[in-house]
Amino acid sequence: MLSINRSFIYGICFASVTWILSLYLYVQSNTILTNSSLTSLPFENIQSNPIHISKQDLNEIGIIKSKEDKWIRDEGYKTHAFNTLISNRLGLYREIPDTRNVLCENITYPLDLPAASIIICFYNEHFNTLLRTIYSIIDKTPSNLLHEIVLVDDFSDLEDLQKGLKDHIDTHLVDKVKLYRTDRREGLIRARIYGSRRAKGEVLIFLDSHIEVNKGWIEPLLNRIHENKKNVAVPVIDIINADTFIYSSSPLVRGGFNWGLHFKWDNVPKGTFDTKEDFVKPIRSPTMAGGLFAIDKKYFVELGEYDAYMNIWGGENIEISFRIWMCGGHLDLIPCSRVGHVFRQRRPYGDPDGQDTMLYNSLRVAHVWMDDYKKFFLESRKGAESMNYGDISSRITLRKELGCKDFDWYLKNVYPELTLPTDNKERLKKKWAAVEQDKYQPWYARKRNYIAQYQIKLTGTELCMQSEKTSPKKGGTLVLKNCWKNKNQIWAETDKHEMVLSKLLCLQSGKNGPVLYKCHETGGNQEWKYKGEEEIPIFNLAAGTCLGVDKAVENSPVLMKICDQGHWNKWDIVFSKGN
Numbered sequence: 001m002l003s004i005n006r007s008f009i010y011g012i013c014f015a016s017v018t019w020i021l022s023l024y025l026y027v028q029s030n031t032i033l034t035n036s037s038l039t040s041l042p043f044e045n046i047q048s049n050p051i052h053i054s055k056q057d058l059n060e061i062g063i064i065k066s067k068e069d070k071w072i073r074d075e076g077y078k079t080h081a082f083n084t085l086i087s088n089r090l091g092l093y094r095e096i097p098d099t100r101n102v103l104c105e106n107i108t109y110p111l112d113l114p115a116a117s118i119i120i121c122f123y124n125e126h127f128n129t130l131l132r133t134i135y136s137i138i139d140k141t142p143s144n145l146l147h148e149i150v151l152v153d154d155f156s157d158l159e160d161l162q163k164g165l166k167d168h169i170d171t172h173l174v175d176k177v178k179l180y181r182t183d184r185r186e187g188l189i190r191a192r193i194y195g196s197r198r199a200k201g202e203v204l205i206f207l208d209s210h211i212e213v214n215k216g217w218i219e220p221l222l223n224r225i226h227e228n229k230k231n232v233a234v235p236v237i238d239i240i241n242a243d244t245f246i247y248s249s250s251p252l253v254r255g256g257f258n259w260g261l262h263f264k265w266d267n268v269p270k271g272t273f274d275t276k277e278d279f280v281k282p283i284r285s286p287t288m289a290g291g292l293f294a295i296d297k298k299y300f301v302e303l304g305e306y307d308a309y310m311n312i313w314g315g316e317n318i319e320i321s322f323r324i325w326m327c328g329g330h331l332d333l334i335p336c337s338r339v340g341h342v343f344r345q346r347r348p349y350g351d352p353d354g355q356d357t358m359l360y361n362s363l364r365v366a367h368v369w370m371d372d373y374k375k376f377f378l379e380s381r382k383g384a385e386s387m388n389y390g391d392i393s394s395r396i397t398l399r400k401e402l403g404c405k406d407f408d409w410y411l412k413n414v415y416p417e418l419t420l421p422t423d424n425k426e427r428l429k430k431k432w433a434a435v436e437q438d439k440y441q442p443w444y445a446r447k448r449n450y451i452a453q454y455q456i457k458l459t460g461t462e463l464c465m466q467s468e469k470t471s472p473k474k475g476g477t478l479v480l481k482n483c484w485k486n487k488n489q490i491w492a493e494t495d496k497h498e499m500v501l502s503k504l505l506c507l508q509s510g511k512n513g514p515v516l517y518k519c520h521e522t523g524g525n526q527e528w529k530y531k532g533e534e535e536i537p538i539f540n541l542a543a544g545t546c547l548g549v550d551k552a553v554e555n556s557p558v559l560m561k562i563c564d565q566g567h568w569n570k571w572d573i574v575f576s577k578g579n
């Protein structure tokens, strides 16, 4: 349960930002709906043209069958940085696996839990993905606990989104969903403040606009706040793969940060999971990732909402985390509450004025909250010391009025595991010994499970796929060679449908063709599917395309091809006996 590539999540939370805005896709006409979901839909009549697909077909949901499919997918990546072809085909509602610990099912909650306003701000979100966010909430939240969903359109400029969304809400969702639009691009921090001030529920729950909530997600969050108004509760953020939309479970890790003030995931301290029950109890967290949390509305206001002078994106999550802890609140991860989030490799937008808003916002955090420790942040960034960070006087006043504790207290009491850049090696060792948590299985320690071993032969030929170089390296390409029992032609398939060459490197779909790469264990571009043994296409889940060649001759490069077209994209799997 605990095996996941954490550095991957870390990486994708803070991948560098390049951004392109391009035209919005017309998407609604070919939405696909799963059979099973039809029975439980509260909104059956809105699918204009549902195509029914079975569970097995879900594996093939990303297949590119035409130029139009490819166009939708490519434009979607440019505008949204995720696979919109798959998101469209999934439709407005789908089943997802219940990723909770089994013990969660037996927990009962008081009948008088407060109701929540759910606040979702968005800027140029993909229409279908946003609607699925909303429908998953409506489907999985008891209606007495859902006061309303407050949508704040942060001045999106995709026109179809604006009109399409308004029409859709007016026709189908008018009871539960309120749609607002800001008068200019505010950024997610001010957009959330804007939404929260219009919300009427007793509790506020902030969510990103590309999420799906899971079974029983809201009760444990509300209960935590019901126990104490100063508790702030964060769900476990499950992973929706941006390339495949496969939903998978995340391990129980808590929020931390580094001296660059970047959020990171940390193992929980030793001793947190001593008994079975500990896996379902709230876990103290020094920080939150930012996108998903529940807080009492009055408390949010008392605590000073957000810093309204922060721009667009970044840093507000660290700021509110410090503020919660230092000013008398409590922040916990709630293992029984699960919400999936689309983790993408890059942010598809930036600041309209080109500001590095993460840096600007973080400077504000450092100068208001970190006392003398701010020097470590300032030293971590060249030129940060002399950079402008606006007027912080109102936030300093807030800190005084709330009578908050100092940053030294926070570090010693909430996040003692954080090492200082000045810590010497001996101290570090001791610290790590105390922090390391044996029960956590790091992702890289996972033993690979091989389920088969074979050569991959082009149908109708004696040519097999092999690495171009005799000693394959990262980034190495693949070519056809006469079939012979050479280690560079032997593929070992894992239980995660990776194809591993010489039990070393994984076959990964690339822009131009498949390449060999370090196995990253998170599926997607390293996840391959085929049905049967002979004359079959071999399909990559993330790419939506299949292995193929232009010419059936030796040394012909292996490429990624549209699955239905051309002659040379059928293969025979030739199994080796024994492993």
Ligand code: LR7
Pocket: 013, 121, 122, 123, 124, 125, 154, 185, 186, 187, 188, 191, 207, 208, 209, 210, 237, 263, 289, 290, 291, 292, 312, 313, 314, 315, 316, 317, 341, 347
């Ligand atoms: O100008 C903007 N206006 C907006 O309304 C920019 C963004 N937004 C919306 C956007 O459409 C989305 O719904 O704000 C939401 C968050 O933006 P993302 O999804 O681009 O951010 P992210 O998921 O990359 O970033 C994480 O860190 C941010 C720091 O400012 C926010 O706190 C995000 O909410 C947060 N997301 C999560 O915590 C989900 C888990 C990711 C991790 C780790």
Ligand code: MN
Pocket: 208, 209, 210, 291, 341, 342
């Ligand atoms: Mn997000």
